[in-house]
Amino acid sequence: MTEPFVTRGFVGRRDQEDSGGISGDERGRRTPPGQYLTNDFPVLSAGPTPRTPLDRWAFRIEGLVSHPLEWSWSEFLALPAREWVVDISCVTKWTHLDMRWKGVSLDTLFENVELEPSAAFVIAWSDGGYTTNLPLADVLNNQAFVAFEYDGRPLAPEHGGPARLVVPARYFWKSAKWVRGLRIQDRDEPGFWESLGYHNRGDQWLEERYSGD
Amino acid sequence: MDERIAEMRDDPAVDLTVDGNAIGGMLATMFGVDVTGSPGQCAHCHTVSVVGTMRVYMRGPGVVVRCPACAQVVMRIVKTPTGTYLDVSGASFVRIAR
Amino acid sequence: MAALGAAAPSTAGPATRAIDWQLATVTATRDETPTVRSFTLGLPGWTGHRAGQHLDLRLTAADGYSVERSYSIASEPERAGEVDITVERIEGGEVSPFLHEVVVPGDRLEVRGPIGGYFVWGASLGGPLLLVAGGSGVVPLMAMARHRARAGMTIPTRLLFSSRGFDEIIYREELERLAAAGDGFEVIHTLTRQQPAGWTGYGRRIDESMLAEVLEPLGASTRAYACGPTALVEVAANALVRLGLPPDRIRTERFGPTGT
Ligand SMILES: Cc1cc2nc3c(=O)[nH]c(=O)nc-3n(C[C@H](O)[C@H](O)[C@H](O)COP(=O)(O)OP(=O)(O)OC[C@H]3O[C@@H](n4cnc5c(N)ncnc54)[C@H](O)[C@@H]3O)c2cc1C
Ligand SMILES: [Zn+2]
Numbered sequence: 001m002t003e004p005f006v007t008r009g010f011v012g013r014r015d016q017e018d019s020g021g022i023s024g025d026e027r028g029r030r031t032p033p034g035q036y037l038t039n040d041f042p043v044l045s046a047g048p049t050p051r052t053p054l055d056r057w058a059f060r061i062e063g064l065v066s067h068p069l070e071w072s073w074s075e076f077l078a079l080p081a082r083e084w085v086v087d088i089s090c091v092t093k094w095t096h097l098d099m100r101w102k103g104v105s106l107d108t109l110f111e112n113v114e115l116e117p118s119a120a121f122v123i124a125w126s127d128g129g130y131t132t133n134l135p136l137a138d139v140l141n142n143q144a145f146v147a148f149e150y151d152g153r154p155l156a157p158e159h160g161g162p163a164r165l166v167v168p169a170r171y172f173w174k175s176a177k178w179v180r181g182l183r184i185q186d187r188d189e190p191g192f193w194e195s196l197g198y199h200n201r202g203d204q205w206l207e208e209r210y211s212g213d
Numbered sequence: 214m215d216e217r218i219a220e221m222r223d224d225p226a227v228d229l230t231v232d233g234n235a236i237g238g239m240l241a242t243m244f245g246v247d248v249t250g251s252p253g254q255c256a257h258c259h260t261v262s263v264v265g266t267m268r269v270y271m272r273g274p275g276v277v278v279r280c281p282a283c284a285q286v287v288m289r290i291v292k293t294p295t296g297t298y299l300d301v302s303g304a305s306f307v308r309i310a311r
Numbered sequence: 312m313a314a315l316g317a318a319a320p321s322t323a324g325p326a327t328r329a330i331d332w333q334l335a336t337v338t339a340t341r342d343e344t345p346t347v348r349s350f351t352l353g354l355p356g357w358t359g360h361r362a363g364q365h366l367d368l369r370l371t372a373a374d375g376y377s378v379e380r381s382y383s384i385a386s387e388p389e390r391a392g393e394v395d396i397t398v399e400r401i402e403g404g405e406v407s408p409f410l411h412e413v414v415v416p417g418d419r420l421e422v423r424g425p426i427g428g429y430f431v432w433g434a435s436l437g438g439p440l441l442l443v444a445g446g447s448g449v450v451p452l453m454a455m456a457r458h459r460a461r462a463g464m465t466i467p468t469r470l471l472f473s474s475r476g477f478d479e480i481i482y483r484e485e486l487e488r489l490a491a492a493g494d495g496f497e498v499i500h501t502l503t504r505q506q507p508a509g510w511t512g513y514g515r516r517i518d519e520s521m522l523a524e525v526l527e528p529l530g531a532s533t534r535a536y537a538c539g540p541t542a543l544v545e546v547a548a549n550a551l552v553r554l555g556l557p558p559d560r561i562r563t564e565r566f567g568p569t570g571t
Binding site for chain 2: 047198212
């Protein structure tokens with residue numbers, strides 16, 4: 001093997017200046033390995049932005065539950081929601097601290113259905129065909145929510161609006177944009193990126209980017 | 214014209230799409246030749262289109278190539294530090310010239 | 312994939328295959344506008360390209376992190392052993408600000424190419440030719456215009472070129488010279504943000520009626536190439552289809568998020 005070529009002076013993206021008054025030390029502590037800090041909200045895209053009219057939108061929980069359940073948009077907005085301020089890390093290497101969302105905890109959604117004893121995995125599915133998988137244990141106890149507002153405004157379509165899943169403790173591809181439902185299963189089923197080289201769990205603090213690497 | 218295409222063109226994130234041409238180099242490294250001028254067939258709607266005209270989304274964890282006619286996934290490519298994953302299950306064929 | 316490793320170099324000479332990364336040496340830079348700079352890349356192993364093709368450029372940090380971007384080739388195929396690329400500085404971008412701020416003559420850059428068997432033009436494809444450019448989207452179209460002039464072609468050709476302001480017109484003087492040659496090459500400018508006093512060209516974004524006017528003298532057998540920010544290419548390609556050009560005579564090159 002020849003020595004890999006290094007481009008003179010190139011270091012890659014650097015942390016953006018802080019705009020939120022967080023100390024340098026704390027910023028460092030809150031940045032997972034291999035990530036840089038940004039104040040932007042880059043759009044990640046794997047396909048066209050779906051346009052489901054709100055009167056045809058519904059959120060569904062199905063699979064290993066006693067009765068599948070579906071909320072219309074107005075029913076969904078009537079569920080108890082709260083504000084969430086969380087740090088988000090994307091596998092494309094940006095981390096954005098203190099992102100402010102409004103949404104419904106998955107715990108609240110699960111209160112309305114009876115999970116079968118064998119329920120162990122959640123498959124989130126979206127308009128446009130995207131899927132991602134999570135162990136049930138990773139989304140319970142306020143570890144995940146369905147967001148419909150970001151930074152005080154309705155969630156923009158390019159960021160997953162009208163509603164997206166948010167799982168702050170995992171790389172952002174697990175936070176399915178345009179989420180329309182959760183399928184509860186007893187077995188795991190790798191989603192859109194997990195089935196093509198990305199890590200099945202995707203914990204940013206363990207730098208679980210790729211499978212088998 | 215197909216509703217999906219109208220949707221694609223009306224997309225608030227439209228700026229993030231490029232043509233198949235843009236991944237010509239990456240595909241050439243995988244296939245050994247430039248395939249951007251070659252035809253490929255969408256396994257969903259069976260439209261045959263030149264690879265260079267397919268819709269490419271590369272601002273994300275990987276590269277997603279979609280059919281210009283029906284917007285379904287034709288190819289997916291993920292590069293990891295140790296290899297490249299290629300999914301062509303959305304294509305009936307891609308012609309690789311000799 | 313079975314295809315891996317199946318490729319053998321087509322010639323035994325020193326030429327480097329388009330699929331291999333090769334080292335280019337920056338031999339010159341030139342400012343085209345306040346935010347656009349051209350770089351001449353010396354490439355001893357270059358196999359030659361066709362007008363409209365691009366190359367991939369790879370930057371690698373000492374820790375192994377690397378990033379790739381595509382840049383169209385601005386120079387005509389007749390120039391051997393070197394190519395020009397022309398790069399617009401995109402605020403907040405990872406690669407284009409680096410090229411503008413750090414790269415100087417003598418530096419080496421890794422490139423792969425030429426790439427692209429679709430967005431290309433040459434004498435065999437003929438004309439008449441309509442070139443539609445937004446900002447740095449003019450780059451591959453410039454390679455076509457330079458090729459056309461160098462090869463002494465007289466195929467009727469019109470370039471509709473959208474820039475933000477007069478000082479932001481890339482290749483302005485060279486385009487004036489090409490248009491003054493009287494060999495059937497015309498440039499029609501539109502300035503979307505600021506027009507100088509007495510400006511007689513268009514002063515709005517490219518739209519269907521503008522394309523209709525520019526296309527009209529060229530006729531229905533025109534071949535069109537549209538290149539630039541994705542949003543502009545969408546508008547141009549859709550309008551040209553509505554104006555009756557067969558879709559297979561319209562070729563597009565979307566640059567992605569290059570700002571507006
Ligand atoms: C085939 C081809 C040929 C090209 N030829 C040329 C050429 O000749 N000249 C030229 O100047 N350019 C050309 N481009 C564009 C070029 O490849 C780069 O895209 C451009 O230089 C910007 O790269 P960057 O790394 O500087 O910016 P990037 O880091 O890619 O960012 C670009 C801009 O988009 C924003 N952005 C990035 N990612 C996202 C996201 N996920 N969501 C929202 N915003 C985002 C950034 O903030 C920034 O403003 C070509 C592109 C293609 C595909
Ligand atoms: Zn299709």
